[in-house]
Amino acid sequence: NAGVTQTPKFQVLKTGQSMTLQCAQDMNHNSMYWYRQDPGMGLRLIYYSASEGTTDKGEVPNGYNVSRLNKREFSLRLESAAPSQTSVYFCASSETGQGSAEQFFGPGTRLTVL
């Protein structure tokens, strides 16, 4: 099993450009998450999807949109990139269950917005 995979690994954008970050998991997990991590900081939740067909905002959703394409895939879109969105983006997945679920993280996408 590959676990959680993310593409691309690195990306450089100019201000105003758009792009989609892809995430896929092969563990048959119901829940998926997008986080961002700024230098020297902890991760912050952008959006999450508790199950296929549902998405909800996290702590820092402004400037992003998400799509839960199917059970395996959860994409994050930046419609008009800004320098403040320069960060490392992590996708994660977990079983659904109240209060007790280990999250598995992907390797991250390092995004620079010029």
Added chain:
Amino acid sequence: DAKTTQPPSMDCAEGRAANLPCNHSTISGNEYVYWYRQIHSQGPQYIIHGLKNNETNEMASLIITEDRKSSTLILPHATLRDTAVYYCIDLKAAGNKLTFGGGTRVLVKP
């Protein structure tokens, strides 16, 4: 919402036990305490979690105080590969949403 506090950094000698403290004084009764670590720039890695009882797995032990206001993660025999940032996290009951704080930067020295 519960919030955790951890020391920003600590050093540990290779082969010795590393004891990482965490305060979560406002944790509610149905919230779990989770520990993750992040090695260099990799994605976070789950270590262990607990609700009330002490827990042990192949990676670490988790000691939770009886009043649940604090906990300690114990790495029994630290190795150089254990150098990482360790996050103590409260898990909100709904949606399994993790809230990451600043963590403790652990440096294991030879």
